[in-house]
Amino acid sequence: xxxxxxxxxxxxxxxxxxxxxxxxxxxxxxxxxxxxxxxxxxxxxxxxxxxxxxxxxxxxxxxxxxxxxxxxxxxxxxxxxxxxxxxxxxxxxxxxxxxxxxxxxxxxxxxxxxxxxxxxxxxxxxxxxxxxxxxxxxxxxxxxxxxxxxxxxxxxxxxxxxxxxxxxxxxxxxxxxxxxxxxxxxxxxxxxxxxxxxxxxxxxxxxxxxxxxxxxxxxxxxxxxxxxxxxxxxxxxxxxxxxxxxxxxxxxxxxxxxxxxxxxxxxxxxxxxxxxxxxxxxxxxxxxxxxxxxxxxxxxxxxxxxxxxxxxxxxxxxxxxxxxxxxxxxxxxxxxxxxxxxxxxxxxxxxxxxxxxxxxxxxxxxxxxxxxxxxxxxxxxxxxxxxxxxxxxxxxxxxxxxxxxxxxxxxxxxxxxxxxxxxxxxxxxxxx
Amino acid sequence: xxxxxxxxxxxxxxxxxxxxxxxxxxxxxxxxxxxxxxxxxxxxxxxxxxxxxxxxxxxxxxxxxxxxxxxxxxxxxxxxxxxxxxxxxxxxxxxxxxxxxxxxxxxxxxxxxxxxxxxxxxxxxxxxxxxxxxxxxxxxxxx
Ligand SMILES: [Zn+2]
Numbered sequence: 167x168x169x170x171x172x173x174x175x176x177x178x179x180x181x182x183x184x185x186x187x188x189x190x191x192x193x194x195x196x197x198x199x200x201x202x203x204x205x206x207x208x209x210x211x212x213x214x215x216x217x218x219x220x221x222x223x224x225x226x227x228x229x230x231x232x233x234x235x236x237x238x239x240x241x242x243x244x245x246x247x248x249x250x251x252x253x254x255x256x257x258x259x260x261x262x263x264x265x266x267x268x269x270x271x272x273x274x275x276x277x278x279x280x281x282x283x284x285x286x287x288x289x290x291x292x293x294x295x296x297x298x299x300x301x302x303x304x305x306x307x308x309x310x311x312x313x314x315x316x317x318x319x320x321x322x323x324x325x326x327x328x329x330x331x332x333x334x335x336x337x338x339x340x341x342x343x344x345x346x347x348x349x350x351x352x353x354x355x356x357x358x359x360x361x362x363x364x365x366x367x368x369x370x371x372x373x374x375x376x377x378x379x380x381x382x383x384x385x386x387x388x389x390x391x392x393x394x395x396x397x398x399x400x401x402x403x404x405x406x407x408x409x410x411x412x413x414x415x416x417x418x419x420x421x422x423x424x425x426x427x428x429x430x431x432x433x434x435x436x437x438x439x440x441x442x443x444x445x446x447x448x449x450x451x452x453x454x455x456x457x458x459x460x461x462x463x464x465x466x467x468x469x470x471x472x473x474x475x476x477x478x479x480x481x482x483x484x485x486x487x488x489x490x491x492x493x494x495x496x497x498x499x500x501x502x503x504x505x506x507x508x509x510x511x512x513x514x515x516x517x518x519x520x521x522x523x524x525x526x527x528x529x530x531x532x533x534x535x536x537x538x539x540x541x542x543x544x545x546x547x548x549x550x551x552x553x554x555x556x557x558x559x560x561x562x563x564x565x566x567x568x569x570x571x572x573x574x575x576x577x578x579x580x581x582x583x584x585x586x587x588x589x590x591x592x593x594x595x596x597x598x
Numbered sequence: 599x600x601x602x603x604x605x606x607x608x609x610x611x612x613x614x615x616x617x618x619x620x621x622x623x624x625x626x627x628x629x630x631x632x633x634x635x636x637x638x639x640x641x642x643x644x645x646x647x648x649x650x651x652x653x654x655x656x657x658x659x660x661x662x663x664x665x666x667x668x669x670x671x672x673x674x675x676x677x678x679x680x681x682x683x684x685x686x687x688x689x690x691x692x693x694x695x696x697x698x699x700x701x702x703x704x705x706x707x708x709x710x711x712x713x714x715x716x717x718x719x720x721x722x723x724x725x726x727x728x729x730x731x732x733x734x735x736x737x738x739x740x741x
Contacts, residue, residue, distance in 0.1 A: 540607060540663065542658075542663045542664070545605070545607050545663045545664070545665050546605075546665060546667075547603065547605035547642060547644060547665055547667045547714070548642075548696055548697075548714075549635050549637060549642060550696075552607075552640065552642070553637070556639065573639075574610075574639055574640075575607075575609070575639065575640050576609045577607060577609045577661075577662075577663055578661070578663055579661055580609070
């Protein structure tokens with residue numbers, strides 16, 4: 167089932183016309199109401215009337231996370247505070263938090279796009295949606311919640327933590343759709359296995375996002391929770407979860423492009439790249455009222471595909487982000503994305519798919535260490551057997567990534583399972 | 599004639615060895631012998647205790663990574679070349695020893711050696727034929 171046939175199955179011409187009309191209105195609104203945007207446009211001599219349609223999108227200046235920080239907390243809000251009905255903030259790993267404001271209409275829009283995601287995963291009002299994202303300033307919990315309510319499903323605001331209670335609720339309340347981070351889904355699977363109650367769990371689908379995960383991880387979640395696992399994409403600056411989501415074809419995530427116009431750019435030059443190219447994903451929120459960001463740079467590396475989809479939706483699809491423009495590590499001159507390490511680890515049955523990457527520079531050479539948990543059932547009393555596992559992992563990393571890595575085996579359950587975005591990289595190099 | 603040995607994975611971080619020993623002490627487990635195999639990366643602590651099943655359960659319940667394997671214990675005469683002759687018997691039969699560690703007790707005169715070999719049954723027969731005194735589980739746990 168498609169939640170919003172009109173917008174999700176439009177022809178390309180209709181979509182372009184709709185986007186153009188919405189873009190013109192949006193640029194006019196921000197120019198009139200948001201001083202930092204007006205200043206940016208004035209600086210390059212650009213007037214709202216110069217933007218005729220999406221073909222002129224590339225003329226507009228970018229927005230970055232720094233712009234949000236510089237205008238903390240409400241500087242980019244385009245409406246009076248009396249119109250703002252909800253405020254979220256994303257954890258600032260460096261410095262200030264980034265604040266996102268929503269009007270009532272924006273919250274409704276959020277429910278609309280998350281509802282689309284739930285329908286793509288086969289959801290309906292008959293479902294019981296178990297939301298294990300954090301409720302609070304983080305957009306995961308409430309975003310998923312609004313989607314569940316919009317489709318009329320029974321929505322349980324379980325939030326994060328207390329894993330035993332999560333399992334009990336899942337069993338007693340009859341949860342059918344799980345929404346959380348993929349690493350937390352695996353953690354829940356572990357807890358369900360420990361409790362030995364998988365037969366009493368009635369989940370049939372899960373919608374997972376807010377952190378990078380791989381196809382291997384998807385298969386592991388599907389096998390251990392006995393569900394179909396769908397990907398969802400979003401970031402609080404744009405709206406939260408629901409910016410894009412996977413349909414049953416699972417060949418990419420349909421972007422709600424009637425609201426969020428995507429572009430792929432070259433991260434270094436800012437140049438717009440043609441469809442199919444890999445680069446940094448950029449969004450313009452043309453319908454949002456409170457914080458309509460123009461050309462917001464997500465730092466996520468992705469690709470867009472306009473190929474027809476078997477589900478009947480015509481909206482453009484983005485591939486799962488292949489890493490962060492910031493997360494990419496350059497080790498001895500080789501580009502390394504943490505997701506590649508995860509893919510390798512998933513092929514090694516003796517270790518769990520959790521890892522910490524430690525990069526250091528000793529005597530002008532990059533040292534790269536992967537810390538990984540041994541699975542208890544593969545632990546042996548013989549040093550040789552453990553050394554063999556270590557050298558096999560190092561060999562696989564070398565063949566997949568082209569760099570040699572030190573591998574350190576650590577005790578099970580000692581690497582942090584994240585309930586939000588994973589921080590799995592420790593870069594000790596002082597390069598700047 | 600086989601002895602149950604507890605092995606515990608030890609990450610190279612301070613205090614882990616002491617954590618394990620303390621956990622066993624708190625659980626009233628007596629350690630008969632121990633050996634620590636250490637690499638630059640990780641360690642494996644091997645233990646002979648008075649109650650291996652309970653020790654393994656206790657350590658697992660505290661989230662230590664444990665495996666239980668079967669090893670041989672032999673009594674070695676307290677004289678020069680005592681261990682050498684035992685190893686020569688195994689070597690002569692083509693049985694390789696993965697690792698070995700010795701311990702002494704106050705009660706008995708001789709020393710004991712724990713042997714980890716690839717095939718316990720063949721090793722038992724070979725050692726018996728060679729006149730080596732094997733120590734049974736009951737006897738060892740009760741030392
Ligand atoms: Zn589709």
